[in-house]
Amino acid sequence: MLIDRTHRPWLIFSGAGLAVAAIGYVMYSAMVVGGPRGGSAVGLTYGIIGYAFMLFAGLIGLRKKYPIVRVGRATTWMRGHLWLGLLSFPLILFHAAFSLGAGSLTRALMVLFIVVIISGIFGAVLQHFLPRLLTERVQLETVYEQIDSVRGQLLEEAEKLVADLRSALEGDLSFAEEKQRAMAASAGTVGGLTFASGLGASEFTSQIVADFFDQQLRPFLLHSGGHHCALADKGQASGMFSQLRVQLPRNFWPKLADLESLCDEKRGLDRQRRMHHVLHGWLFVHIPISYALLLLAAVHAVFALRY
Template identity: 45%
Template sequence: MRIDHTHKRWAIVTAILFLVSLAVYVPYSLESAHGPSGGSAIGIAFGVVGYGLMIFATLLSLRKRFTTWRIGRAQTWMRGHLWLGLLSYPIILFHAGFSLGGSLTTILMILLSLVIASGIFGAVLQHYLPNLITERVAMETIYDQIDRVRAQLVEEADRLRLAFSPTLEGLLAPAMSNERRIAALTLKLVNSQTRSHLTEVYSDQIRPYLSARSARGSNLRSERESKLLFEQMRTVSPEMLHEIFNDLENICQEKRDLDRQSKYHRWLHSWLLGHVPLAAAVMVLGLIHAVVALRY
């Protein structure tokens, strides 16, 4: 979620709540004979409030699951998740009196810190990356459709390949225009060395790049390298084929866009793979901690 001026109210409310908590904590901390403790009345109160805020933040995932339930707009829940989830951290610190305690509470505090850190990391990513995708991925498609579009690009490239590496079947394919048939036959008759070179470039570089999901190591991942390669292909081939190379170059560009989109999309959402389980662990361990602490 983009953190912009529309968050002002939430930020102010959170700040006020923090200051109020601080105002309660400071005298409590100074006046306690043995220092602040999670087991004191105020400490327990901080713990309950902090855990309550964490529960609220956790409920966002449930809210997302039941999209149509009229229990508040999803964006309100998201804002609450961000700001109240953030507020839970100092509250829990106040609860713990800034000490780690036993092993369970130490683990809990570390996990909570990680949850908060991963959350902030995710918020930063979600603030900047959507804009980056919009700017850098001109031909964005639906994420789930990327593999399908990739396959279509390969098919289209294979059809174009027929123009410089013709088979009889390819030449007779209805999809092939007359101009391209003529271009292909011209090339076939004129220069077999060029033809084999182009075919080699296609089968060794272009097709593997297009058909691979990530294509690490391919020089076509670089826009500059790609430009050079196609420039070279145009140089060695008759002008009639240049349009085909332009099309192939565009296909590679589209593939780069799709790869970039995939990459950004992963960044945008994969941090949740850490954040969500950690948060779940915090909630479970927090509950155990509460039960253990209150009972014993």
């Protein structure tokens, strides 16, 4: 969620609400005998309003789960979730008179609330900056759910390129393209490949390409992440392809460049996956703790009002 000028009304409302609440708390603290208490009328007012804002922030989960029920725009709910959720924190602090409480339940509530607020701010910062960073660092951004499919396509393309390289190096035209087979008799060059049948290139060089594919390229393209692979590092990958260029004739270099481009695209997919996990991983902390907070806060309210 990009925090832009559309958030200004919410910022103004939250700032004004905080100012009014803070002034009221200062006046209440100066007037009350024995100091502010959560069980007083003013303290309960802060607690009720703060919990209402917490409930509103928590209801965004239901709004996302049932999008058919059009109760307000999704963007409005998101902005309200952010700003009212933030505003609820100082209101609860005013309710508790800036104390963690005497009981274990109230202390647990305050700790949970602090974790929720910190994780929420962290998530808001991530969602503001990370999508832009993702666009800058991943040139060929893919729909996240299609990353594995695209990775499979990269592997298929690499297999075809390597097969073409080996068939040209070994002079085995049974795997070559139709146009390449037509030129083989005259040792012609098609698509940057000069056939070994005309030049007598060694099978040793072909085996180098095969070993590189089996030991380095295929494992890197086959597995997500691939941090254990040397090709995952752009510098090491560049060095490995430079070594291959030394051992292969110059007219084979365009095919090597194509393979190197596939590795670049695979690194982009891995980078996108990692950034996606960072962008959404914080929710695995924020969401369950938020609902635990709402539940325990309701229990706290019942016990406080009854006993």
